[in-house]
Amino acid sequence: MLAHFILALRNAGIPASITEYLALLRGMKAGVADYNVDDFYHLSRAALVKDERHLDRFDRVFGEVFKGLEAPEGEGFDTLVRQLPEEWLRKMAEKLLTEEEKAAIQAAGGFDKLMEMLRQRLAEQKGRHQGGSKWIGTGGTSPFGAHGYNPEGVRIGQEESRHRRAVKVWDKREFRDLDDSVEIGTRNIKLALRRLRRFARQGAATELDLPDTIRSTANNAGSLDLKMVPERHNTVKVLLFLDIGGSMDDWVKLSEELFSAARAEFKHLEHFYFHNCPYERLWTNNRRRRESEVSTLEVLRKYGPDYKAVFVGDASMSPYEIVQPGGSVEHWNEEPGSAWMARLTGHFRRSAWLNPMPQAGWGRTHSIGLMRQVMEDRMFPLTLGGIEAMTRELSR
Amino acid sequence: MAGFRSTENYIASRDLEVAVNAAVTLQRPLLVKGEPGTGKTVLAHEVAKALGLPLIEWHIKSTTKAQQGLYEYDAVSRLRDGQLGDERVHDISNYIVRGKLWEAFAADRQHVLLIDEIDKADIEFPNDLLLELDRMQFFVYETKETVVARHRPVVIITSNNEKELPDAFLRRCFFHYIRFPDRETMERIVQAHFPDIKQELAREALNVFFQVRGVGELKKKPATSELLDWLKLLMIEDLPPEVLRSQDPKVAIPPLHGALLKNEQDVHLFERLAFLSRQRQR
Numbered sequence: 211m212l213a214h215f216i217l218a219l220r221n222a223g224i225p226a227s228i229t230e231y232l233a234l235l236r237g238m239k240a241g242v243a244d245y246n247v248d249d250f251y252h253l254s255r256a257a258l259v260k261d262e263r264h265l266d267r268f269d270r271v272f273g274e275v276f277k278g279l280e281a282p283e284g285e286g287f288d289t290l291v292r293q294l295p296e297e298w299l300r301k302m303a304e305k306l307l308t309e310e311e312k313a314a315i316q317a318a319g320g321f322d323k324l325m326e327m328l329r330q331r332l333a334e335q336k337g338r339h340q341g342g343s344k345w346i347g348t349g350g351t352s353p354f355g356a357h358g359y360n361p362e363g364v365r366i367g368q369e370e371s372r373h374r375r376a377v378k379v380w381d382k383r384e385f386r387d388l389d390d391s392v393e394i395g396t397r398n399i400k401l402a403l404r405r406l407r408r409f410a411r412q413g414a415a416t417e418l419d420l421p422d423t424i425r426s427t428a429n430n431a432g433s434l435d436l437k438m439v440p441e442r443h444n445t446v447k448v449l450l451f452l453d454i455g456g457s458m459d460d461w462v463k464l465s466e467e468l469f470s471a472a473r474a475e476f477k478h479l480e481h482f483y484f485h486n487c488p489y490e491r492l493w494t495n496n497r498r499r500r501e502s503e504v505s506t507l508e509v510l511r512k513y514g515p516d517y518k519a520v521f522v523g524d525a526s527m528s529p530y531e532i533v534q535p536g537g538s539v540e541h542w543n544e545e546p547g548s549a550w551m552a553r554l555t556g557h558f559r560r561s562a563w564l565n566p567m568p569q570a571g572w573g574r575t576h577s578i579g580l581m582r583q584v585m586e587d588r589m590f591p592l593t594l595g596g597i598e599a600m601t602r603e604l605s606r
Numbered sequence: 607m608a609g610f611r612s613t614e615n616y617i618a619s620r621d622l623e624v625a626v627n628a629a630v631t632l633q634r635p636l637l638v639k640g641e642p643g644t645g646k647t648v649l650a651h652e653v654a655k656a657l658g659l660p661l662i663e664w665h666i667k668s669t670t671k672a673q674q675g676l677y678e679y680d681a682v683s684r685l686r687d688g689q690l691g692d693e694r695v696h697d698i699s700n701y702i703v704r705g706k707l708w709e710a711f712a713a714d715r716q717h718v719l720l721i722d723e724i725d726k727a728d729i730e731f732p733n734d735l736l737l738e739l740d741r742m743q744f745f746v747y748e749t750k751e752t753v754v755a756r757h758r759p760v761v762i763i764t765s766n767n768e769k770e771l772p773d774a775f776l777r778r779c780f781f782h783y784i785r786f787p788d789r790e791t792m793e794r795i796v797q798a799h800f801p802d803i804k805q806e807l808a809r810e811a812l813n814v815f816f817q818v819r820g821v822g823e824l825k826k827k828p829a830t831s832e833l834l835d836w837l838k839l840l841m842i843e844d845l846p847p848e849v850l851r852s853q854d855p856k857v858a859i860p861p862l863h864g865a866l867l868k869n870e871q872d873v874h875l876f877e878r879l880a881f882l883s884r885q886r887q888r
Contacts (some may be wrong), residue, residue: 256625260776
């Protein structure tokens, strides 16, 4: 049951490990969770999630996994019923019911009666049930189950309460804003910047200035006088290749702004533009494109392999533009785009491609697949998470 | 076992209680994140108070090294003593300066150790503390001794999310994200801090506060600590609650707003919005 939960979390991209799983089990053994669903939710969240961006995903998975409890089928259900302790049912019902509902329950013979009925029904019932007015299942008017109308009802798992009578914490999904797989908007530009800065800043903050130490120790008649210098921190050099024209313009502006804002942190930052796919010529100023053209070979010669190359583009074009000589939409190219890309990625030790298209749609465009192959899978979405993955890739 | 619960001065949500108790029971560090001003650092003080344990605080700066938490070998003063012919120079342990972790390990009773703002330090900092926090022991190379914790301290770590923490480090911690309290919780927090505040003033102040927080584009949203500061000011000035409700168009923004809004762009933004809404009302 719990192992299944961990697997579901891992499938959802939450990096829960064995260590954390064991910590959760030990916590339950030590009685931290106290046979209470909410406490179990809190405990498992504290033990398994280590990043607030994953909290929303965790809530979703928790809801799904524990929906499994409510829609049981066959064998597993019977064993489950036998194991349901009364304390647990009572606590759960207490959490689920509001004051008015509790009052309404008194009308039906009180809490104990309700619990007694629930246990009986659970024992009688075999399999999943939908509709009707007695059995536990979904969509009925029986006091038990989900999506029902009985105010005395005990809700056993449901996406979100339809009548707002009993909303579980994990159904509320309060951490939605913290999820990092949304595209960059004005709201989280600041965070993206911070990611980029982190990328630029590496190493310790101070280092020993040996020549100065020797000199001042000598001046000091031999007693030691240490001299420290602040370390040069911005050693990262970046070449930015931007796809310009058509649908990309907004994104280019955004990514240019992003990198320029982080510019002070980089030792060097240069922009180059291309259209759809880099060929033998790039340009440095889009408005005066003809005058500012540079040969790609020239770029390769001028900037050493220690520069990190970042391509920004949607990589959505005709596949011929990548694989075919003469495939470019603008001019006759002697060599295919893939050859030039191979030259660029081969020359610069670290390179990555940022793609503003939503990652879910990448599979539908053939040329994106091609470009990913060329980039050896180092293509990242233009999201906070993507930028982070990119910086990690580039600074490895 | 004496568990951690909300106290008179500190209102903790249920999930925070569970997280703290889990960390204390299983003797693992608790990593606390959250918006600035939601009481991350105060939590450590309250946990120490609730468990009746003394607190050791280790505030991290950008230049802090993990080693400084264990011990430092003061080679410079030893060299100087050597040059001056001091007797102390023959015993190296005279030059070992204990750090906060050592202090907590060597103490003859359990301590609460707060490692504050761990994200300020260098990116390698958490990695350098992995073994020390896991096994609660470390080795002193200079004197060839192993320092083992006599009582495993309760470790509370806070982070403002300026740097990503390494996975290996996270795996050893429990994690809690302090959410911004809702209105109901906020009322309890205010009540806890100012038991003798006038109900009406508290209500009006909270109205204004949540209104300010509701403004979308604020650079720095005021948090719990700002609200408490502001309330204290309001009480000292002894302003009548009516002032907060004032419809006077000349008073565009809340009185003593300096406690709530921390930069001039926000003040401008708020003035403009307040002005617009007043105009609409007329």
